[in-house]
Amino acid sequence: MTIQEMVYIVSDSVGETAELMVKAVASQFFGKDVEIQHFSYVEDEQDINNVITVAKYRPSIIAYTIVLPDLKDYLDQRADEEQIIAVDLMHPLMNAFSQKFNMEPNRQPGQMRKLDENYFKRVEAIEFAVKYDDGQEVRGLKQADIVLVGVSRTSKTPLSMYLANKQFKVANVPLIPEVPPPKELFEIPRKKCIGLIISPEKLNEIRRERLKRLGLTNSASYASLNRIFEELTCAEDIMKKIGCPVIDVSNKAIEETADIILAMFNKRGSFA
Structure with missing residues (x-):
């Protein structure tokens, strides 16, 4: 040649x-x-x-x-x-x-380029969800499109990843009685925050199963009803202070909860 x-x-x-x-x-x-x-x-x-x-x-x-x-x-x-x-x-x-x-x-x-742009936005959102999962790097709360709060085992992480696949940047924060919530939670617009609650009985069932998979006994306070009531009461008090909408995830699949959140956004243009 x-x-x-x-x-x-x-x-x-x-x-x-x-x-x-x-x-x-x-x-x-x-x-x-x-x-x-x-x-x-x-x-x-x-x-x-x-x-x-x-x-x-x-x-x-x-x-x-x-x-x-x-x-x-x-x-x-x-x-x-x-x-x-x-x-x-x-x-x-x-x-x-x-x-x-x-x-x-x-x-x-230019349709292929549009597809590529969507792909990279999705990857960016997934990386964001991983980086700001479970209260890590609270500075990311101000950059997030959605912030999920709730006690342990309310599906915050899988819900974050599901929404990330729809190109939303999602951070989540666990609410624990002994740990004060980050001040950033009260500084971000409440429209970005979603509280996740669950019935004590359902949470007890989920946590007992979790302990079983880890090879631990059910006597751990993590799965006790007294501890669960304490956590849920504390979490609901924090959600009221934030003023965010709350979703009961007791008997909902991840997709169903995500659809509710997206419906809030589509209806009002925000999460307030």
């Missing part, structure tokens, strides 16, 4: 998908990356003409991802006129989807 040979990547978005495919194919021929030039965000026939003008004077291939039919057809026509090889990387598979699933594509450029 000489330095004059080139692959032009043409896209109505960034062109990342096309570049990955071109490099994968080039590796089967040259054992290294092919020389590539990008023409991103092409919008009209003039943009296509610019590509053709450059490409026709060099040994080259045009590899493109263009979802707009008129623009695609114009590129095919101009490439054919100038005897330039132009390879459509998307439409064969799009046509297969349409035929098999009886659907039409929305033909909107």
